[in-house]
Amino acid sequence: MHAAEIWLFVGLSHTVKLPIIPGTEIKVTKNEVTVTGIDKEKVGEMAAQIRAIKKPEPYKGKGIKYRGEVIRRKQGKAVKSSAS
Numbered sequence: 001m002h003a004a005e006i007w008l009f010v011g012l013s014h015t016v017k018l019p020i021i022p023g024t025e026i027k028v029t030k031n032e033v034t035v036t037g038i039d040k041e042k043v044g045e046m047a048a049q050i051r052a053i054k055k056p057e058p059y060k061g062k063g064i065k066y067r068g069e070v071i072r073r074k075q076g077k078a079v080k081s082s083a084s
Helices: 040-053
Strands: 005-008 016-019 024-028 033-037
Touching: 005 040, 016 040, 024 040, 033 040
Parallel strands: none
Antiparallel strands: 005 016, 024 033
8 A cells, every 4th residue: 555545445346546635544444444634624525535436325235334324225126926
């Protein structure tokens, strides 16, 4: 990982390289990315850029979410019963 960018392996066919906004720090654990910094606007912008790479989808709930975010799930296709 280069000092000025973060590499994300999020199930896409390629590695996503995202430049880190100056004034923010990023800490990565196994399944969690923590963005910190002095300027709240820059921290929010960096977090939004990371989330935009793979937004949570409403059917399975997979994707990058904010901590504590609740994804409103949708019902899948209804299965037709064949009464022949």
